[in-house]
Amino acid sequence: YGISGFDKASLPILPNPFLLTVRKVKKDKEYTADTGALKQLKVIEQLFSRSNSIIVATDAGREGELIFRYIYEYLKCNKPFERLWISSLTEKAIKQGFDNLKDGAAFDGLHQAAQGRSRADWLVGINATQALSIAAGNGIYSLGRVQTPTLALICKRYLDNKNFTVKKYWQIQLSHNKAQVDFKSISVTKWEEKQLADDTLKAIQRGTKATVTSAATKSVTEQPPLLFDLTGLQKEANKRLKLSAEATLNIAQSLYEKKFITYPRTGSKYIPEDMWAEIPNLVRALQNREDCKQALTKIKWGRFNKRIVNDLRVTDHHGLLITDKVPSVLNADENKIYNMIALRLLEAISQPCVKEVTDIALEVSHYDFTLTK
Numbered sequence: 510y511g512i513s514g515f516d517k518a519s520l521p522i523l524p525n526p527f528l529l530t531v532r533k534v535k536k537d538k539e540y541t542a543d544t545g546a547l548k549q550l551k552v553i554e555q556l557f558s559r560s561n562s563i564i565v566a567t568d569a570g571r572e573g574e575l576i577f578r579y580i581y582e583y584l585k586c587n588k589p590f591e592r593l594w595i596s597s598l599t600e601k602a603i604k605q606g607f608d609n610l611k612d613g614a615a616f617d618g619l620h621q622a623a624q625g626r627s628r629a630d631w632l633v634g635i636n637a638t639q640a641l642s643i644a645a646g647n648g649i650y651s652l653g654r655v656q657t658p659t660l661a662l663i664c665k666r667y668l669d670n671k672n673f674t675v676k677k678y679w680q681i682q683l684s685h686n687k688a689q690v691d692f693k694s695i696s697v698t699k700w701e702e703k704q705l706a707d708d709t710l711k712a713i714q715r716g717t718k719a720t721v722t723s724a725a726t727k728s729v730t731e732q733p734p735l736l737f738d739l740t741g742l743q744k745e746a747n748k749r750l751k752l753s754a755e756a757t758l759n760i761a762q763s764l765y766e767k768k769f770i771t772y773p774r775t776g777s778k779y780i781p782e783d784m785w786a787e788i789p790n791l792v793r794a795l796q797n798r799e800d801c802k803q804a805l806t807k808i809k810w811g812r813f814n815k816r817i818v819n820d821l822r823v824t825d826h827h828g829l830l831i832t833d834k835v836p837s838v839l840n841a842d843e844n845k846i847y848n849m850i851a852l853r854l855l856e857a858i859s860q861p862c863v864k865e866v867t868d869i870a871l872e873v874s875h876y877d878f879t880l881t882k
Contacts, residue, residue, distance in 0.1 A: 570825030575623035736828030
């Protein structure tokens with residue numbers, strides 16, 4: 510846009526119109542067009558010129574739509590296009606997608622939303638970074654629409670942790686026996702002074718009777734976990750297998766390329782309605798897998814939990830699933846990650862856990878206690 514360096518007089522920088530350029534990379538002390546990007550654009554331009562119409566198969570989401578529209582605009586193409594809208598990359602899903610191509614104009618709103626996000630990122634990043642750097646006068650300080658509030662959250666959490674003060678308190682735990690059943694209770698009161706807790710304990714020890722003052726039982730329903738998204742898989746693999754996020758992604762990518770699992774880079778834990786009919790086939794595919802046999806005995810056929818189905822919560826890609834191609838030989842880490850994804854599917858379609866929870870309150874020498882688990 511003809512602006513170089515950081516100059517207060519140039520702010521705010523508000524392009525009208527916004528211009529698209531080929532991605533630039535730093536070479537020596539200057540930025541030049543990325544030769545790889547130029548080469549790829551040339552290939553796409555040649556394909557466009559040889560085509561009567563275009564089928565857009567970028568990711569089924571906001572950013573995928575924007576990638577195509579930016580290329581389409583930059584190459585000044587005006588040929589008609591249709592949209593392949595799929596969130597699964599199985600052969601069956603791809604064929605169904607091609608049988609149900611959608612009018613490209615139906616996604617104009619999605620394009621405009623993505624373009625608005627992209628321009629907002631640019632405007633905030635360029636203007637805020639320059640404004641702060643100029644005001645500070647001693648370096649370059651990068652600000653961004655997402656990075657700055659995210660960094661603020663991290664800093665706040667760090668300061669909260671750093672400034673946290675440990676506060677000691679004392680409670681009294683009692684051991685009981687009723688009808689040859691041993692159980693324990695703990696005082697409701699938390700004493701900030703140990704002497705007060707000691708004095709109370711001595712007063713309680715003079716008596717031997719605890720009176721039940723209330724007993725309330727309620728049913729609690731606990732839903733099974735949803736499918737893994739990439740972040741969920743990475744967190745669980747780190748917790749259980751001590752694998753880094755990068756290692757987990759690489760293993761999942763390997764399983765995907767071997768067609769054992771669906772696309773791993775997903776932010777969704779759900780599947781669309783049209784995929785629900787495939788779930789029984791995936792479960793059957795696991796019947797000969799030794800690591801899953803015990804879990805399969807607990808599955809209730811015909812009563813699968815449908816909580817993972819939600820069209821509105823599926824964006825570019827659906828939650829992580831296995832495919833109907835079950836592996837026979839994997840390395841140790843691949844086997845562990847595959848089992849995590851397979852067993853999570855079986856968990857996700859299981860019926861909710863319904864359990865009875867009983868809260869019992871006791872009174873000892875006028876002090877209130879509650880049963881511990």
